[in-house]
Amino acid sequence: xxxxxxxxxxxxxxxxxxxxxxxxxxxxxxxxxxxxxxxxxxxxxxxxxxxxxxxxxxxxxxxxxxxx
Numbered sequence: 001x002x003x004x005x006x007x008x009x010x011x012x013x014x015x016x017x018x019x020x021x022x023x024x025x026x027x028x029x030x031x032x033x034x035x036x037x038x039x040x041x042x043x044x045x046x047x048x049x050x051x052x053x054x055x056x057x058x059x060x061x062x063x064x065x066x067x068x
Contacts, residue, residue, distance in 0.1 A: 015044065016044075019041075019044050020040060023039060025038060025039070026038075026039045
């Protein structure tokens with residue numbers, strides 16, 4: 001197995017276990033909006049957004065490395 005796949009699988013498992021253990025409802029407020037959502041869903045969405053941002057930054061970094 002590739003090390004990156006193993007690391008990704010392990011991190012995904014940790015996020016899923018953490019989300020399931022924190023599945024209570026929370027009230028969210030953002031710029032005048034307010035709503036309730038499952039804390040597990042909020043954690044999972046935040047993790048997905050973090051992965052997406054990391055992938056975009058990594059792709060840009062490879063395309064144009066920083067100056068030294």
